[in-house]
Each structure stands twice: as structure tokens, then as C-alpha cells.
Amino acid sequence: MKLLAFNWRDPRHPEAGGAELHLAEILTRAVRDGDQVTWLAEAFPGSKPEEEVQGMRVLRAGSWYNAHLALAQLYRRKLRGERFDLVLEDINKVPFFTPWYVRDPVLAVVPHLFGSSVFQEASPVLGALVRAHESLIPFVYRGVPFLAISESTRNELVGRGIPRERIDVVRCGLDQSAYTVTIPPETRTQPVVVFVGRLRKYKGAQHLIRAFPRVLSRVPEARLRIVGDGPYREALQTLALALGIESRVEFLGSLSHREKVEALNQAMVATAPSPKEGWGLTVIEANACGTPVVASRSPGLVESVRDQETGLLVPHGDTRALADAIVSLIEDRPRRLRMAEAALRWAREFTWERCYAESRAVIERAARAGAA
Numbered sequence: 001m002k003l004l005a006f007n008w009r010d011p012r013h014p015e016a017g018g019a020e021l022h023l024a025e026i027l028t029r030a031v032r033d034g035d036q037v038t039w040l041a042e043a044f045p046g047s048k049p050e051e052e053v054q055g056m057r058v059l060r061a062g063s064w065y066n067a068h069l070a071l072a073q074l075y076r077r078k079l080r081g082e083r084f085d086l087v088l089e090d091i092n093k094v095p096f097f098t099p100w101y102v103r104d105p106v107l108a109v110v111p112h113l114f115g116s117s118v119f120q121e122a123s124p125v126l127g128a129l130v131r132a133h134e135s136l137i138p139f140v141y142r143g144v145p146f147l148a149i150s151e152s153t154r155n156e157l158v159g160r161g162i163p164r165e166r167i168d169v170v171r172c173g174l175d176q177s178a179y180t181v182t183i184p185p186e187t188r189t190q191p192v193v194v195f196v197g198r199l200r201k202y203k204g205a206q207h208l209i210r211a212f213p214r215v216l217s218r219v220p221e222a223r224l225r226i227v228g229d230g231p232y233r234e235a236l237q238t239l240a241l242a243l244g245i246e247s248r249v250e251f252l253g254s255l256s257h258r259e260k261v262e263a264l265n266q267a268m269v270a271t272a273p274s275p276k277e278g279w280g281l282t283v284i285e286a287n288a289c290g291t292p293v294v295a296s297r298s299p300g301l302v303e304s305v306r307d308q309e310t311g312l313l314v315p316h317g318d319t320r321a322l323a324d325a326i327v328s329l330i331e332d333r334p335r336r337l338r339m340a341e342a343a344l345r346w347a348r349e350f351t352w353e354r355c356y357a358e359s360r361a362v363i364e365r366a367a368r369a370g371a372a
Contacts, residue, residue: 003086006071007040013042040071068097091109097140107366149169179347204272213244213245219331227263267291275298277298293305306342
């Protein structure tokens with residue numbers, strides 16, 4: 001097949017995250033199996049307007065605030081004369097509204113929708129703009145099939161007026177060779193708690209930092225390690241300083257893959273305190289390293305964390321409950337080790353080959369329906 005993808009970022013973007021990884025794992029395998037893939041994405045400092053990335057033709061235009069407009073123009077200028085079997089639009093942030101202008105059938109790929117959580121990150125004006133764009137999805141994508149990465153996302157789409165029968169769910173995979181146990185859970189003696197994620201307000205690391213004084217009151221030797229970087233880092237560091245726990249909180253910044261796996265293996269407990277996720281890929285990455293996760297009882301996370309089995313779920317924003325759950329796993333070693341073992345079994349269920357095979361079936365069905 002000949003496939004065209006719209007995404008705000010491509011795999012080489014310095015801020016590429018889970019949405020980009022998900023689409024890339026699918027489309028690079030499509031290239032492996034003989035498909036042609038063109039990927040449209042925003043430009044970034046030092047990027048080329050066109051290059052080959054992992055066998056895919058990547059075209060770039062615009063920036064973080066106008067790519068939804070710039071890529072529509074790029075399509076009209078360079079690709080409108082080409083015929084594609086299917087257009088995959090990754091709806092993450094502001095939609096591209098491809099059904100309005102592409103000539104070929106569309107499959108909407110949805111990691112998650114922002115909804116009201118956008119106001120935790122953006123200004124009221126920008127947040128209202130994103131919400132307004134998302135509100136148009138049921139009208140612009142009328143008749144378009146959807147591919148969601150979790151039941152939580154499908155339920156939200158249904159709540160917005162998309163018929164359930166038009167939405168397939170395929171959960172993300174995991175590179176099983178890349179996330180492994182290097183330090184057996186039973187040998188971890190230091191009470192280290194880890195957060196892995198982009199440092200933006202909507203990821204919720206501030207709740208974890210606010211909870212940590214209570215953790216320290218019961219486990220004085222505990223340490224919190226923050227893995228990741230982003231525009232909210234300075235505010236988080238200021239918060240740790242204001243709470244008087246700066247010596248117990250380490251900001252490790254963006255780490256290499258090997259260093260990230262090492263950090264997950266050194267921890268007794270990983271955390272995911274965000275108000276909403278599409279699925280919770282970092283949860284499964286931690287589980288694959290034998291680390292149970294304490295997470296918010298939020299969309300997406302309620303599926304990636306098996307409560308009381310591979311980790312614990314607490315009300316989002318409840319710092320007392322978050323701290324108590326972390327302490328309970330640190331102090332109750334037999335329980336923590338049971339969860340670590342269950343987490344390893346759970347993580348082994350997720351592979352990118354399985355994700356690709358199931359997604360491929362959805363892609364082929366959407367292409368056939370569009371051709372008909």
C-alpha cells in the first residue's frame with residue numbers, strides 16, 4: 001500500500017514522545033513489509049524540509065503552533081496529485097482536519113484527547129482554542145474510522161458522538177529487548193522512587209513532589225528521581241526548594257535509553273501522577289524492569305496499571321493518598337515483590353509486532369472501505 005501520515009512530530013523530533021513512537025512502530029513495519037510511507041510533520045531547529053527516516057519519506061513544514069495549517073498547505077502544494085491508499089491522521093493536540101482536503105480515505109489514529117486537561121498546560125485562550133478544535137471532531141470526521149490505543153480513549157470518543165462501532169482499540173506494544181531487569185527487585189535496598197516523563201504541568205510531577213515530604217516523614221532515607229526534561233522543570237525545582245526537600249529530589253534530565261532503563265531498575269517504585277493518558281507506555285516500561293507503579297486513577301492509567309496487582313491507583317491530585325501508596329510499597333517488601341513479579345508477566349503481553357499486526361488489519365479494512 002501507499003500510506004500518508006499526518007503527525008505534529010516525526011521520530012527525529014527532539015520532543016517526539018509516545019504518540020510518535022506508536023505511529024513509527026507501526027509504519028516502519030509497514031515499510032518493512034513493502035509499503036510506501038510518507039510522513040508530514042512540523043519542522044524543528046536544524047531539521048531538513050525533506051529526508052528519509054527509517055525508510056519513510058518525511059516532509060516538514062510549520063512549527064509547534066501552526067503545523068496544522070502549514071501541513072495542509074504542504075499537502076496541497078506537493079502531494080495533492082499523488083494517490084494514497086490511506087491517510088493516517090494522528091489526532092494529538094489540534095486536529096489536522098484532513099477529511100476537509102485530502103482526496104483519499106482517512107483513518108483517525110487517536111492516542112488521547114486533551115479535553116479539560118489542556119487548561120493545566122495552556123493559557124485560557126489557547127486552551128479554549130484546542131477545546132474548540134476538538135469539539136469539531138464528530139462533524140469533520142463523520143464516517144471516518146478511528147483507531148484508539150485504549151478503551152478510555154474509545155469511551156471519550158463515544159462520549160463526543162463517535163459511534164462505538166467505528167472505533168477499533170489496539171493497545172501499544174513494547175520493545176521487549178530494550179526494557180529488561182538488570183537489578184533483580186529482591187536486591188533493591190535503597191528506597192528510590194522514580195518519575196519518567198516530559199516535564200510539563202499536565203504530567204503531574206508537581207503532585208508527586210508535594211507528596212514527598214509525607215513520604216520522607218515515614219521513610220527518611222527515600223529519594224525521588226525525576227527523569228525527563230521540559231518547560232516545567234524550573235517550576236518543579238522551585239517547588240522542591242520551597243518544600244525543603246531539594247536534597248532528596250534529583251532532576252536527572254533527559255537520559256539515554258540505557259540510563260533510563262538503569263533508573264527504572266534502581267527504583268523500588270515508579271510513579272505516573274498525570275490526570276490523563278492515552279494508555280500509559282511508561283507504566284509498561286517500568287513494569288518490564290520489575291518495578292510496580294503508583295498512578296493516578298485516570299483515563300488510560302486505569303488500564304495500564306492493574307490495581308493491587310502490578311501497582312496501585314490513587315485519586316488524581318490526592319497527595320496524601322499518593323504518598324501513602326508509595327510508602328506502603330516501600331515498607332511492605334513481600335507485597336512489593338509480588339507486584340514486581342506480576343508486573344513482569346503483564347509487561348510481557350505487549351509487543352510491537354502484536355500491535356502492528358492488529359493495527360495492520362484496521363488499516364487494510366479502512367483502505368478497502370475507502371476504495372469501495
